[in-house]
Amino acid sequence: MMNARTTGRWLIRGPARPGRPRLFCFPHGGGAAAEFVRWSRLLPDVEISAVELPGRGSRLSEPVLTRMDELVAEVVGIMPAGAPYAMFGHSFGALVAYEVTRELRRAGRGLPNHLIVSGFPAPSIPRTEPSIHHLPEDDLLNEVGRRHGGLSSEVLADPERKTRVARYLRADYQILETYEWRADTPLPVPLTVFGGSEDAIGADALRAWQRHVTGEIGVRCFPGDHFYFRQHKETVLRALAGVVRTTAPADRAA
Template structure:
């Protein structure tokens, strides 16, 4: 009789090859509905840092796993699943920025090593008042159409195909539930430098990005915006964005 196979262990991170020896690790936390592929492609241009993309359940190679639907649940799981070794930097875009902040707060509470820097992109500072929306309750088509209208980033071929919509809506719905049910609880500012990035035509304003300064004790807080919308780093300024990310991470 064959021996029973060991249960598969979820792969929480995917490290891109090609970084210079001894490079600092840049952990990339995905945006709502995002996957590691977005950030693994950066590795071709980021040689001074080792890109390590975080793979959340409910997408990519973990599509069959149920996604997390609350910030508290996600952060608790990340504390167990990830053990980033110094020196490292956290990058998060949109939802990923909020997760990076809450994960760093949880690391501090647990007495674990903190990142050398947070690079936070395309998300307002968490203490600011927010529009209360309930997009995560919409049917698949309406959910994806509204997300595409607000932020872009969802290809037309997905919006036009029922099966692709069904697959994409799983992670998008779960991630929007995290955002829409999130409530910030006051915590002391982090002793971690922060770099804040955004798109000049994004719905997230420069003032909302600047308010992240309240969540660090380290000055100055670096802030830079680029031409483009919510996914400005996919647009014509991609090379400049990646140079900025690499400089901040190093």
């Protein structure tokens, strides 16, 4: 990937931009880091790093993870110790970013200076959809497509690619569907919620993130479905850059 480099195994980093705000991106279920690193081209004032989970992208040959606690422990280990940064997570990635932030606090580490969650209901809302991670390959992919879209016809027509995608989607859904939210003190981190106006996840579920932080949250809905940022990329990234740039750096360890 042009101007991108791998940081260890867990991070794919865009162009280095010393002195610019840093943004760590957490992909959606089945997503890879490359999509978010490419945002660097439209965000020249932000330094982007994206988390690459095992079993996809540059880590295709590695065993997948299927438990949230294992995933969070690995990611916490590669987060920066001092420099201020923001986090953005979409869908499944929003939940991971939230849990990483909670674990950073438990470990007495510096917290992100802003958390941006996208396309995911507040973790305290009980899941009502039936589990799908145990389904046969075709049924799994069909149900993911029905719920969220995002699966291209090219992938579905290629048996090898289809099996590969089903492998890491199954792992991500197993993490999601076996996850149990445990109540804790709200996070002292500014939080902004993004969503698509045509997504099945409604505004009330997005606003419910309020209980998870101490300050007032911001909620921004954009035209589009679950992957609204693909449909209106420039508009969404301008809004994202605005949130990242206007956040005052802080070191919140408790």
